[in-house]
Amino acid sequence: xxxxxxxxxxxxxxxxxxxxxxxxxxxxxxxxxxxxxxxxxxxxxxxxxxxxxxxxxxxxxxxxxxxxxxxxxxxxxxxxxxxxxxxxxxxxxxxxxxxxxxxxxxxxxxxxxxxxxxxxxxxxxxxxxxxxxxxxxxxxxxxxxxxxxxxxxxxxxxxxxxxxxxxxxxxxxxxxxxxxxxxxxxxxxxxxxxxxxxxxxxxxxxxxxxxxxxxxxxxxxxxxxxxxxxxxxxxxxxxxxxxxxxxxxxxxxxxxxxx
Numbered sequence: 460x461x462x463x464x465x466x467x468x469x470x471x472x473x474x475x476x477x478x479x480x481x482x483x484x485x486x487x488x489x490x491x492x493x494x495x496x497x498x499x500x501x502x503x504x505x506x507x508x509x510x511x512x513x514x515x516x517x518x519x520x521x522x523x524x525x526x527x528x529x530x531x532x533x534x535x536x537x538x539x540x541x542x543x544x545x546x547x548x549x550x551x552x553x554x555x556x557x558x559x560x561x562x563x564x565x566x567x568x569x570x571x572x573x574x575x576x577x578x579x580x581x582x583x584x585x586x587x588x589x590x591x592x593x594x595x596x597x598x599x600x601x602x603x604x605x606x607x608x609x610x611x612x613x614x615x616x617x618x619x620x621x622x623x624x625x626x627x628x629x630x631x632x633x634x635x636x637x638x639x640x641x642x643x644x645x646x647x648x649x650x651x652x653x654x655x656x657x658x659x660x661x662x663x664x665x666x667x668x669x670x671x672x673x674x675x676x677x678x679x680x681x682x683x684x685x686x687x688x689x690x691x692x693x694x695x696x697x698x699x700x701x702x703x704x705x706x707x708x709x710x711x712x713x714x715x716x717x718x
Contacts, residue, residue, distance in 0.1 A: 466522035468504040476667075478503070481522055483633050484530050485510060486678055531635060541717055543585045545610035547673055548572040549617040552595025557620035559689040562698060565593065567706070568616040571686070574710035575614070582718050598672055605677050612640070612680045614713065615673045619685040624694065625655025629683040631669050632661040637680040640717065644684060647712040652705070654687055654694060684713065 466473055466481060479497040485506045486495060493502030504520035511518040514529050522530075549568045550556035556564025569590070576586045587608035589601050596604075605613050619627070626648040630637035641659035649656035662670040669675040671683055686709050687694035697705045 462524060462527040466499050466507075468499055468501060468520060473499040480633050481507070481527075481530065483631070487634065487636070487680055541584065541611045543587065543608065543610040544579055544717070545605050545608040545613040545679075546572045546575055546586060546588045547601060547605060547613055547615035548588060548590045549615060551590050551593055554595060557618060557689050559620070559695055560699070562689065562695075564618040564689065567618055567689075567698065568686075569593065570706045571709050572616050574706055575616075575713060578710055578714045579718070582714070584718060602672070602676055605673070605679075605681075610679055612637075612682065612717065613673070613677055615681065615683045617683060617685050619688045620690050621688065622690050623657070623688045624691050625649060625657045626652075626687055627657035627660050627685045629660050629662060629671060629674065629685070631674050631681065632663060633669075634680055637682060640680065641682055644682065644713055644716040647716045648684075648686060648709060651708050651712045652687070652697060654697075657685075 462477075464477065466478055474497050476497065478499045479495055481499075482492045482495040482497070482503055485492045485503075488510065490506045490509050491502070492506035493500070507522055507526065508518045508520045510516075510530065511520075511526060516526055516529060548565075550565035551569070552565075554565065556568070558564065569592075572588060573591065576588055579586050587604065587610060589604045590596060626645050628641035628645045630641040638659050645656050645658050648654070664670045673683060674681045687697065689695055689698075
């Protein structure tokens with residue numbers, strides 16, 4: 460969404476998707492604006508003033524062209540910004556995810572996630588992971604781990620089905636930095652594994668909000684990576700013929716994208 464109006468705290472309170480975008484971006488910058496509800500109230504004004512003060516802008520709590528531009532000028536996450544990564548390991552326990560030829564998604568994404576954790580920690584990045592073994596996690600438990608992690612980004616690992624081809628990465632429709640990172644990750648996976656690049660994607664629900672809960676309900680930039688299609692022979696062959704190598708290459712492609 461482009462800048463199209465001045466946002467300020469007044470009565471009746473301003474409401475709109477542009478306010479929600481500002482609230483979402485402030486939250487990702489770890490500036491507390493309260494609920495991301497689309498209403499420009501006292502908490503949002505206070506958060507805007509904090510952001511303005513940190514960025515040498517007039518701390519008036521008004522989102523005009525200069526504040527909007529500064530808030531959304533960053534289109535990617537620089538390497539030195541990422542100190543903590545939360546890895547969400549898809550499915551687990553009684554939820555196997557998709558399966559093909561005896562191989563289960565929950566097991567493959569766990570191996571990818573553990574290798575990713577090892578690689579990130581070797582680079583000095585702190586890692587929080589939602590599971591390190593085959594256990595069931597409900598939505599609230601998973602979200603509680605992620606939101607308490609204080610991570611800069613969360614990466615949710617999955618495999619696809621439906622006989623498509625290649626990798627795709629989902630990001631929030633309101634997160635420009637997430638989009639840039641999703642593009643980079645999908646390009647790296649595609650290039651390294653020589654599979655199709657389905658690109659960076661968003662999906663919205665009937666309310667116009669992000670569809671996936673791990674993106675909609677987390678406090679930081681969140682990405683869902685669908686590495687490949689298990690029911691596509693050319694994709695599955697990579698896992699079947701050289702499992703350990705493929706797992707490592709997938710993890711390396713992501714880690715190299717964020718650090």
